[in-house]
Amino acid sequence: xxxxxxxxxxxxxxxxxxxxxxxxxxxxxxxxxxxxxxxxxxxxxxxxxxxxxxxxxxxxxxxxxxxxxxxxxxxxxxxxxxxxxxxxxxxxxxxxxxxxxxxxxxxxxxxxxxxxxxxxxxxxxxxxxxxxxxxxxxxxxxxx
Numbered sequence: 001x002x003x004x005x006x007x008x009x010x011x012x013x014x015x016x017x018x019x020x021x022x023x024x025x026x027x028x029x030x031x032x033x034x035x036x037x038x039x040x041x042x043x044x045x046x047x048x049x050x051x052x053x054x055x056x057x058x059x060x061x062x063x064x065x066x067x068x069x070x071x072x073x074x075x076x077x078x079x080x081x082x083x084x085x086x087x088x089x090x091x092x093x094x095x096x097x098x099x100x101x102x103x104x105x106x107x108x109x110x111x112x113x114x115x116x117x118x119x120x121x122x123x124x125x126x127x128x129x130x131x132x133x134x135x136x137x138x139x140x141x142x143x144x
Contacts, residue, residue: 004079004080005077005078005079006076006077006078006079006080006098007075007076007077008032008034008052008075008076008098009034009073009074009075009076009106010032010033010034010035010052010073010074010076011032011033011071011072011073011074012030012031012032012068012069012070012071012072012074013030013031013032013033013051013070014030014031014070015030015068015069015070016028016029016030016064016065016068016069017029017030017065018061018062018064018065025057025058026057026058026059026061026062026065027055027056027057027061028055028056028060028061028062028064028065029053029054029055029056030054030064030068031051031052031053031054032051032052032054032074032076033049033050033051033052034049034050034052035047035048035049035050036048036049036050052076052098053095053096053097053098054076054078054097054098054100055081055097055098055099055100056099056100056103057099057100060100060101060102060103063103064100064103067105068103068105072105072107073105073106073107074103074104074105074106075102075103075104075106076098076100076102076103077100077101077102077103078098078099078100078101078102079098079099079101080096080097080098080099081096081097081098081099082094082095082096082097083095083097
């Protein structure tokens with residue numbers, strides 16, 4: 001049995017970049033940063049940031065491009081995929097990406113998009129925006 005599954009929660013490092021393939025499929029790429037915080041042996045707090053490359057396809061790509069922006073907090077679930085190529089300098093290069101299969105927007109309505117909204121964040125049991133790559137999106141499903 002094999003398993004290739006990635007799950008991360010983090011913030012977008014840049015605005016999503018939407019494109020369309022020659023065959024007409026939507027594809028959106030963006031970066032997400034995750035933090036690891038720990039206390040070392042001397043009692044000092046340490047922090048490490050990991051940067052992840054995300055690729056979304058089809059309807060999920062369209063939703064990501066429309067509703068996400070730099071700073072958005074998201075949950076991304078997908079699979080890891082690595083590409084390799086030879087650079088102009090002749091050196092082989094690698095890039096590992098998470099191919100998104102599910103995305104949940106974790107920001108509260110209106111936060112982080114430049115609006116000055118004083119609405120408190122939703123409670124833990126409040127519904128949030130969740131989109132899967134195979135789901136048909138209905139306007140009434142979008143939480144804002």
